[in-house]
Amino acid sequence: MDAKVRVRFAPSPTGGLHLGGVRTVLFNYLFAKHHNGEFILRIEDTDQTRFVPGAEQYIQDTLAWCGLVPDESPLHGGPYGPYRQSERKPMYKEFADKLIAQGNAYYAFDTPEDLEAKRKEIPNFQYSRAHRLDMKNSLTLSKEMVDELLKNNTPHVIRIKVPENEEVSLEDVIRGHVSFDTNMVDDKVLLKADGMPTYHLAVVVDDHLMKITHAFRGEEWLPSAPVHVLLWKYLFGLDQMPKWAHLPLILKPDGNGKLSKRDGERLGFPVFAMDWFDPNTNTTTIGFKERGFLPEAFVNLLAMLGWNDGTDKEIYSMEELIAGFSLDRVHKGGAKFDYEKAKWFNAEWIKKMDNEKLASLVQPHFDKEGIEVHDPNYLVKIMGLVKERCQLIPDFITQSSFFFQAPTQIDTASIAPKWDTKKSEFFTELTTLYKSKTDSGMLTAPSADLENEFKELVVKHALKPGELMLPFRIMLVGGKFGPGVFEIVENIELKDTVARIEYSLQLLSSN
RNA sequence: GGAGCGUUCGUCUAACGGUUAGGACGCCAGGUUUUCAUCCUGGUAAUACGGGUUCGAUUCCCGUACGCUCUACCA
Numbered sequence: 248m249d250a251k252v253r254v255r256f257a258p259s260p261t262g263g264l265h266l267g268g269v270r271t272v273l274f275n276y277l278f279a280k281h282h283n284g285e286f287i288l289r290i291e292d293t294d295q296t297r298f299v300p301g302a303e304q305y306i307q308d309t310l311a312w313c314g315l316v317p318d319e320s321p322l323h324g325g326p327y328g329p330y331r332q333s334e335r336k337p338m339y340k341e342f343a344d345k346l347i348a349q350g351n352a353y354y355a356f357d358t359p360e361d362l363e364a365k366r367k368e369i370p371n372f373q374y375s376r377a378h379r380l381d382m383k384n385s386l387t388l389s390k391e392m393v394d395e396l397l398k399n400n401t402p403h404v405i406r407i408k409v410p411e412n413e414e415v416s417l418e419d420v421i422r423g424h425v426s427f428d429t430n431m432v433d434d435k436v437l438l439k440a441d442g443m444p445t446y447h448l449a450v451v452v453d454d455h456l457m458k459i460t461h462a463f464r465g466e467e468w469l470p471s472a473p474v475h476v477l478l479w480k481y482l483f484g485l486d487q488m489p490k491w492a493h494l495p496l497i498l499k500p501d502g503n504g505k506l507s508k509r510d511g512e513r514l515g516f517p518v519f520a521m522d523w524f525d526p527n528t529n530t531t532t533i534g535f536k537e538r539g540f541l542p543e544a545f546v547n548l549l550a551m552l553g554w555n556d557g558t559d560k561e562i563y564s565m566e567e568l569i570a571g572f573s574l575d576r577v578h579k580g581g582a583k584f585d586y587e588k589a590k591w592f593n594a595e596w597i598k599k600m601d602n603e604k605l606a607s608l609v610q611p612h613f614d615k616e617g618i619e620v621h622d623p624n625y626l627v628k629i630m631g632l633v634k635e636r637c638q639l640i641p642d643f644i645t646q647s648s649f650f651f652q653a654p655t656q657i658d659t660a661s662i663a664p665k666w667d668t669k670k671s672e673f674f675t676e677l678t679t680l681y682k683s684k685t686d687s688g689m690l691t692a693p694s695a696d697l698e699n700e701f702k703e704l705v706v707k708h709a710l711k712p713g714e715l716m717l718p719f720r721i722m723l724v725g726g727k728f729g730p731g732v733f734e735i736v737e738n739i740e741l742k743d744t745v746a747r748i749e750y751s752l753q754l755l756s757s758n
Numbered sequence: 759g760g761a762g763c764g765u766u767c768g769u770c771u772a773a774c775g776g777u778u779a780g781g782a783c784g785c786c787a788g789g790u791u792u793u794c795a796u797c798c799u800g801g802u803a804a805u806a807c808g809g810g811u812u813c814g815a816u817u818c819c820c821g822u823a824c825g826c827u828c829u830a831c832c833a
Contacts, residue, residue, distance in 0.1 A: 259833050294832055359831070371759060373829080404831050422763075431761055431829095439831040446833050470762055470828040493763085496826075500769075503825055548770095551782090555771060559781045578771075581826070585769045588783040598796080636795035646795085716792050728794040 252284025254461050256317070257450065259291045260302035263523030263532055264309045266506060266584060267465060267497040270549045274494060275463050276315045277550070277572035287457060288320035290331045291450075293443045300526055303331075309520045313542050314565055327457040332449050339444035342452050342482055343405045343437055347385075351481040352437060355384040356396055356403045375433035376411050405438040407447070407474060415473040420461070420492040420574045427473040435474050447471065451478040454489055462489040466581070467505075469493045492574055495553050496581040506584050508532060516586040520545065539639030540589075541608075544596035548589050552582045562595055594638040602630040609643045616644055618651050625650075629738065632730050646729065650738055653747050654725030659754050661727065662718045666755050673708045673715060674722075678748050680704065681741045690740050694733035701733070722751035 254275045258268060279286040288310065290303055307322050319325025329335055346352035355374075357365075361383065366372045379386060384406070385393045396403065409432050416426035437448040444452070454462055472491065479488040499510040511518035511532075521534035535545050547563050556571045563571070597605065606626045613620060620626045633646040648654075680700060684692060701719075705712050720732050723744065729735060736744050 257833090261833080291833065297832065355831095362831090371829085373760090402831095425762075427762075433829080436831050441831080443831085445831070465827090466763065467827050468833090472762090495764085498826080505827080551770065553770090557772070559772080561770090561782060580764055582771090583769060585783065588770065591783055594796090633795090635797085711792090713792050720793055724793090726794085730795090731791080732793085
C-alpha cells in the first residue's frame with residue numbers, strides 16, 4: 248500500500264470563504280476520508296499587504312460549520328507545523344538558496360519601476376528566456392557585482408530559471424495528460440524582496456515538508472503548474488511530487504465567468520459560506536448559513552456541483568459522500584451555480600431533519616422577531632407541522648409564528664368582497680361554541696372533533712364549508728397559507744381562536 | 759496577443775462506439791390538499807460546427823467557433 252493519503256486546503260486569509268473555496272475543501276476532505284487519510288489546513292499568508300484580521304478565524308469557523316474539520320491546522324497544530332506560512336519563512340530561503348546553488352534560480356535586482364518600464368516598452372513582456380538577459384540579474388551581472396549588491400542588502404528577488412526547449416508535463420487526476428512548452432513559461436519570482444516566498448515556492452516546499460500526497464486546487468492554477476513541476480524536479484524529485492487535481496470552476500449563473508461576490512449581491516443570493524464582516528470596508532456580506540441553509544444541504548449541493556456517483560441519487564449525507572467519492576467522477580467543465588436548485592437541496596434537508604434540531608435552529612430567529620416560546624416541546628411539534636413548506640430556516644417565521652401569537656396583519660381584502668351577515672352570524676355562533684368549551688375547562692380540542700362540529704354548524708346555517716374555510720383560515724393565520732385549519736385550531740388554545748375570530752369580525756364589520 | 763483548459767435540455771448532470779440521448783432543478787398542465795406548500799401524474803427542452811476513423815459516433819482523432827482561466831515581488 249502507498250503512503251497514507253494526506254491532502255491540504257491552503258487558502259490565503261484575505262476574506263470570506265467563497266462557494267468555490269468550500270467546494271475545494273469538500274473534495275479534499277471527501278478524498279482524504281474516503282482513503283482514511285488526513286486533511287490539513289495550511290494558511291498561505293505570505294502576502295503581508297493583503298492580511299485581513301479575522302479572516303483566518305473565519306476560515307476555521309466556516310470549516311467547523313460545514314463539518315469539514317481539519318486533522319492538522321494552525322489552531323489544533325500537528326506534527327508538521329507551523330501551519331502558517333508566515334511562520335515558516337526561514338524554510339523557504341533554504342530551498343531558494345539550494346536552487347541558486349544548483350543553477351536553477353538566480354538573483355534579480357530589477358526594481359518594480361524597472362519592470363513597469365519594461366512592460367510599457369515591450370508589448371507582452373515576459374521575464375523569461377526572451378528578456379532575462381536584458382535585465383539586471385545574476386545572469387547578466389558579474390559575480391563581483393552580484394556579491395557587492397548582496398552584501399549591501401540591495402533589494403532583490405530570486406527567480407526560477409526556466410529551461411529552454413523542454414516539455415514539462417503532468418498527469419492531472421481529473422484532466423489527464425497536460426503539457427507545456429517551457430519556452431512559454433516565464434521566470435516566476437520565488438522569493439520576494441521581503442524574504443517571503445511567493446505561492447509558487449511555498450506550495451512546493453510545504454507540500455513536500457508536510458508529506459502531501461494529493462494536491463487539489465482550482466483550475467485557475469493550471470497555467471502555473473509547469474513552474475511547480477519544475478520546482479519539484481529541481482528540489483525533491485518528480486517521483487516525490489503529489490498527484491495534482493485541478494478542479495473545475497464554479498461559474499456565475501448568468502453569462503460566463505467565475506462566480507464572484509459581486510454576482511451574489513447583484514442576483515440576490517449568498518456566495519460566502521457564512522456572514523463575512525470585512526473590517527476594511529466595514530461591511531458584512533451575507534452567508535449561506537445566515538440566509539438559512541443547513542450545513543448538510545450546503546455540503547450536499549456543493550458536492551453535486553461537479554461530481555456525481557453515476558446514479559440518479561442527489562441527496563447525500565456526509566457519510567454517503569465520503570463512501571462514494573472518487574476523483575474520476577469529477578466533471579471537467581465548470582458548473583454554473585443555480586440558486587433555485589440550491590434552495591431545493593435545503594428544502595429536502597429540512598424535510599429530513601429532526602424536529603428537535605429544527606427547533607434549535609429556529610429558536611434564535613424567533614428570539615430576534617420577539618416571538619415567545621413558552622414550551623420547547625410545543626415548538627418541536629410545530630416544526631413537524633410546517634417544515635414541508637419551508638425552504639430556508641427563516642421561512643419558519645412566517646409559516647409558524649401564528650402558532651405562538653395572533654397575526655398582526657389580516658388579509659381582509661380576500662374575505663370582504665363575499666362577506667355577508669350570514670357568515671358573520673356563523674362565526675359568532677362558532678365563538679359561542681368554543682367559549683362553552685373553555686367554560687367547561689377545555690383548553691384545546693382535537694382536530695377531528697373541531698372539524699365535525701364546524702361542519703354541523705355549517706349545515707345548520709345552510710351554508711357551504713367551502714365558503715367558510717378560507718375566511719376562518721385568514722382569521723387564524725392572517726393569510727392564505729399554513730397547515731390544515733383544524734390542525735391549527737387544535738394546537739392553539741380555544742380562547743385564542745375565539746379572540747382571533749372576534750378580532751376579524753370587528754375588522755370586517757367596520758369595513 | 760500568447761499559453762492552457764473546457765463545450766450534452768435554460769441550469770446541474772447520466773450515457774466510458776450501438777439508448778426512443780436518461781435523471782434532477784426550473785417552467786407548464788392535471789390530480790391531492792375546501793388555502794399555500796408538500797406529494798403524485800404528465801409535458802417542455804440538449805449532444806456548438808465541419809471533417810475524418812468506423813458497419814455504426816454524444817462518445818475516438820483533426821480542424822473551426824465559442825467560452826473560461828492565467829499571463830504581478832496576489833494567491
